[in-house]
Amino acid sequence: MTRVRMILQYDGTGYEGWQRQLTGLGVQQVVEEEIERLTGEKTVVHASGRTDSGVHALAQVAHFDTASRIPPEKFAYALNAGLPRDIRVAYSDEAEGFHARFDVLKKHYRYRLQHSPHADPFTRNTALHVYGALDVEAMNEAARAILGQRDFAAFRASGIEPESTVRTIYESRWTDAGRLVTYDIAGSGFLYNMVRILAGTMAEIGMGRRGVSSMQKALASGLRSDAGPTAPAAGLVLTRVEYRNFDTKEFIPCQTYW
């Protein structure tokens, strides 16, 4: 058996997230079915982690095992010939012993606000429209408060009980590019809905609906009710995954359009 590693890009608009749901199609299922069509083998594709319904990926990492004689680096081309246009394999190679989920060191997400009086047709599925004054400096003050190792109990979807709610955040920064205001976060891992709740809380801080100190308060209390709303899935994209000997950044050289 050969272990094949892939970098996947997908527009999550038309999918119920990475994993198959009762309500609709998952990206995982579409890729697995295309591998089966190509190789005749039923296989499981393991990703670095799940993405929610409507969330996008500029660089999701996944692996699968195959007995096929297709050279691992050719799988990208072979799969793209049959995959729908909203899912692409940007890169593939052989990676003996590699595990897409267990071996993750850092994951990077981006959340985008489209900031203008009127919504924009071209970012309607990839950014959250906001209007009015936005205090990006206050948002950045709140963003800095989560750097380092913290307990993010307040920033997880209710009803889900993970073993630990402590995570390490390496990067947390808003960039104001005028019409687009972008939040970049890198961490050891993220709780369910964590990035969207963080983005929703800081968006409210930027709009003056809550103070910068509410970030500290939620971190300290661990209460979901002290954090802000969960920002819509469409604004979120998985931008990069880092492993000890593999970094998607090297294979997706330019993201000027995002």
Place this chain on the structure above:
Amino acid sequence: MTRVRMILQYDGTGYEGWQRQLTGLGVQQVVEEEIERLTGEKTVVHASGRTDSGVHALAQVAHFDTASRIPPEKFAYALNAGLPRDIRVAYSDEAEGFHARFDVLKKHYRYRLQHSPHADPFTRNTALHVYGALDVEAMNEAARAILGQRDFAAFRASGIEPESTVRTIYESRWTDAGRLVTYDIAGSGFLYNMVRILAGTMAEIGMGRRGVSSMQKALASGLRSDAGPTAPAAGLVLTRVEYRNFDTKEFIPCQTYW
């Protein structure tokens, strides 16, 4: 009657172009129906020009006349409340005596190539995917050859006979941003399919399928067969329209995402 001027943005993917066709919905019709829903008046919306099926607009200019008491600058908000999310009114004002089509001084279009080994899900409806070596310098040499007042008879869709095929080109330039290679053109006006045929011809020059001199040859002969293929509509966007006293550039401050 009040003349209302608008800047429209639309993702042309789901439409048969600006004008209604037998085969499907036009952007014009959708906007006219929303005005009627709002004011009770049947009206005609005049644009700076038609865009083809699948072609986009970052800034299309249009006007209409109304007896409604809605303040002209509020029409943008009122119409956006009912328009589909792929059409937005970015700006509206009163413009006595203004005509969106007759008064045009310059129009600007952009054509985008998405240049990488694999197609990109996020630009699948807004750029043409190309792979392999691309000689952007040669493309720019060809682009410069059309500057000034020229006869573009070779660069128009066959079967259509305009009064004159002479147009003035003010800007014609390719920019290589790595994953996106972008062509910007500004002119006094354009023949039917002219920008797409120019882009298709220069893309072939960039890929080494034809020489830079073929541009000069087609200009000189006026024969459609001397020019290259018509590039797909999805890569084309109307980016700016200039009038004597009105320029859409002032109202769309940032296009970082395009």
